[in-house]
Amino acid sequence: MSFVGLLIGGIFYPPIGYFMLICMIAAMAYGVVKGRSWCDWMCPRGSFFDVLLKPFSRQREVPGFFSHWVFRAVWMTVLMSVLAVRLPPLWGDWYSMGKPFVTLLLVTTAVGIIFGLIYHQRIWCMFCPMGSMANMLGRKKQPLLVASGCNGCGQCEKVCRMQIYPGAYKEDGIVADGDCLKCSYCIDECPQKALRLDQ
Numbered sequence: 001m002s003f004v005g006l007l008i009g010g011i012f013y014p015p016i017g018y019f020m021l022i023c024m025i026a027a028m029a030y031g032v033v034k035g036r037s038w039c040d041w042m043c044p045r046g047s048f049f050d051v052l053l054k055p056f057s058r059q060r061e062v063p064g065f066f067s068h069w070v071f072r073a074v075w076m077t078v079l080m081s082v083l084a085v086r087l088p089p090l091w092g093d094w095y096s097m098g099k100p101f102v103t104l105l106l107v108t109t110a111v112g113i114i115f116g117l118i119y120h121q122r123i124w125c126m127f128c129p130m131g132s133m134a135n136m137l138g139r140k141k142q143p144l145l146v147a148s149g150c151n152g153c154g155q156c157e158k159v160c161r162m163q164i165y166p167g168a169y170k171e172d173g174i175v176a177d178g179d180c181l182k183c184s185y186c187i188d189e190c191p192q193k194a195l196r197l198d199q
């Protein structure tokens with residue numbers, strides 16, 4: 001609910017938009033140390049999707065297109081371009097400089113809600129520019145390990161909000177997907193106790 005308050009508050013008081021900047025920095029700083037674990041529950045928007053959007057989402061498999069790096073690069077370019085165009089004319093006006101951040105927050109959340117209803121509540125996280133940066137910065141941090149006891153039952157994939165299938169990495173013994181949120185849902189679900197996070 002606090003995220004909804006943030007969105008509405010930002011419309012009437014633009015400096016609230018700086019909160020997005022704080023989240024961007026935090027997600028990337030956290031990413032360097034712990035991969036995408038910020039996106040598990042600390043990201044207010046991610047938590048909003050999990051709590052309020054999930055009951056209405058169709059929970060369908062997300063087409064690979066949405067997490068493809070070309071699509072992600074497009075979103076990163078859009079985000080950076082909006083800031084690059086809209087911030088310089090407002091420079092020095094700290095009150096108004098929050099507006100572009102609020103606009104981005106509103107538009108991207110609307111995109112996340114629309115596609116989240118059609119596909120899966122966490123679809124936005126599959127191409128979120130901040131999440132993509134955290135992916136790149138912390139891909140090898142605190143990796144999820146798969147032991148040889150994995151029997152390929154697929155239970156882990158069913159609970160993964162990022163639609164990752166850890167069992168598919170059994171041969172390598174390590175989940176090489178940088179979008180893993182290190183949430184441990186799959187670890188708790190695995191009947192073979194074949195998964196663990198490398199601390």
Ligand code: SF4
Pocket residue numbers: 146149150151152153154155156157166167189190191192193194195
């Ligand atoms: S739940 Fe465990 S045993 Fe089943 S596929 Fe996943 S890692 Fe393997």
Ligand code: SF4
Pocket residue numbers: 144159160161162163164165166175179180181182183184185186187
């Ligand atoms: S459920 Fe497992 S694979 Fe999926 S994000 Fe969480 S820790 Fe990573």
